[in-house]
Amino acid sequence: MFDIKIARLKNILYWVFKIFLPNLIIAGFILGLLAYTEDIKKSTFYILVAGMLIYFLIRLYFYYYKMGFFIWKNLKRLSQIIDEFKKGKFVLTEYDTNTPKDILQVSKELLNVGKQFESIVSSQSDELKKFHEIYSHIIYSINSQFIVIDKNKKILYANDSFCKKFNFELEKISGKDLSSVFYFENKRLKAGINHVLKDKDSSSVVLQNVHLMSVNKKSMMSDIKISSMNLGAEEQIALIIDDITDRFSKDYHASILSHISETMGDENEAEITSYNILSGVTSSSGLGFNRAMLFMVENDMLQGKMAVGPDSFEEAIEIWTSLSSAAIDVTTQYSIEIKRGALLQKVQNYSVSLSEDNVFTQAVKRMEKIHVRDAENDDRVSEEIIKFMDVNEFLIMPMISFKKVIGIIVADNKYNMTGISAQSIDLLSVFSFQSAVLIESHLNLIEIRKEMKKLEERQDAIIESEKMAAVGKIASHIAHEIRNPLVTMGGYAKRILKVSTENNIDIKSIINSADIILEESERLEKILSNVMDFTKPFKHIKEFNDVNHVIRDTYKLLKNVLLEMNIKVNMNLAENLPNVKSDFNQLKQVFLNLFQNAIEATPSGGNLSIVSYSDDSYAVIKIRDSGTGIQVNDPDTVFEPFFTTKVTGVGLGLANVKRIIKDHNGIITVSNNTGRGAEFVIKLPLPTTEQKKAKNEIFIE
């Protein structure tokens, strides 16, 4: 600061030493000189003094002209201007007309420079202000919640969105510890912040699906980006929190619904299904209600079925902290274990007739949701319901499926006492609709299952009776086949007895009868062995045979019959047909049966074609005749036991063929030819490499 008093003193001293003293010295010197040389006249002295005075005044005038007479006053003004400069103001204080021109000029220029500065600075500060406004507006108004904390986790700044979301005022939370604004400390968030603080290299961490709950009990699911900012030496942490509650709950619902539909259908899982639905209503990642209860309409009654929710405030806190402490996967949140607490017991004990009128039954009858905001002052809510719910605000959502109310979901926020938002009402209404459809289809499914079971039982009964019928059919078939030879044998035996008691014994007749008895007993044996063949247990096949060899061997047996019947045989057997794992005698029986059938069906002069070849996995044998073909709709019925078109025969021939081929892991099919006759195709599996190896080993032995 300029010391004006010193300046004034200096100014006076300046006058004294620079103007007055030199003048005085010069005047004294001239006076001395005059006094020494000549006698001084009084008038001379006066003239001298007057000249000196004039000289002094002239000098003073020039000094004044240049510096101003009272320099301190100008200095004072200058210092005022500088002071104004310092304050950032560039105001030209009025100078009186006495102000020396130079100083006026200088101070005017100074003022101009100052003005220019002012305009530059002010234009830049406007710009800065604008930027600042834009940025702070962005930060303030972005949907994401934004907070800045220092390294001690004290809140420095929080944007509007954060304050609004969690019901805070910025003034009240700034400077406070971050953990003090949340209801419970989220361990993942804490770990994330520590990570960013410790590890300077990774400047940001992203956390997904973090459950946050403010001390005001506002809850949300969020994605959080934690980044560190270095402002000079000071380190700050910015948290950008995105509210994903809606998206998350939609995802959660989609997944819970699909989970429900997957587990649905089992009658025993009806409880689990309804439990899962209510979990969707209560879970923090779902709709976030504290408690949810399910009542179903059954025979004009509303019956409590299921409930999810803590039984006490302590339990609620425990659930919330445990849920938030771990990185939870949405899909693993479904509980399989139903908590059977006091709430569930209370709900399951509740039932009310629909003819009665209370707020629950009203929701059912009117098919509309009821939002009770203040139960105690709500006429719709009876004392009984107030006692039952023990909460002032609750929501009753009907579950409507196909224009029919199948039940209601009752939800409340008993423990965190937050109001039920319009948004969660909307979500619950969508969710309950979806659940209703699910439950309805579930119930239908169970109904269908029951009906199916009944049908199955009925079918079983039918099958049982058919089995009996089949047994009867078998018995009657066999009885019929056996009776004819038995009757014949008995009849002729009687004849022998009769003839031998006569006086004149007719030996010829006796021999004839005995022959017939013998013949018929052979027939009986054959029938018996046929039946026994069919019921013979599966024989393990170890040998490998050339199918062509079996065919030729069988053909030899029937060669004469074929000649007799004038049936032309075209045999086209592939050379190098691989040996197949088979039982020689059983295969021979197969071909014998098929050839005999073909011969019986083929009129004289017909054809029988036998072809063998192999493909990648099978040896294939085709037997084709030009006979009558198969006269039934489904050719496969010829393989059924006791199927026969012949007058005599048990009807086990082809059934036996099929059984043998099946024992060989083969396939047999039959079809009618486009022209005449039928074609049987047998496919026998070629040995696998291991089997071939095993076969070689057998040979080595």
Added chain:
Amino acid sequence: MPKLLIVEDEKNLRDLYGEELIESGYEIVKASNGKTAIELIKNDHFDLIIMDIRMPEMDGIETLGKVITMEKKIPVIIYTAYSNYKSNFMTWTADAYLTKSSNLDELKNKIQELIP
């Protein structure tokens, strides 16, 4: 002497019935299937028909149908190896259903009953 027609595809049985019934004093004509039987009935007079069911060409059921719709009324005994066959076949009714037996007394009694 009453004239009987035996329709039976098994030769041994046919012969057995024939011999037994000739001895009982009947005149016997034999056919091995229904077709032959119908031809015989058309051209000859029979007092009674004894017929099997399971036969080639034309079985006993078809033959019975043809016999019953004929102008001539001839009693028919179905003589079969099936037991309880009657219950399975009701469209046409034969005069008697008997199950084959080596003891022909039942058959003979039934013939007596139908043509005294």
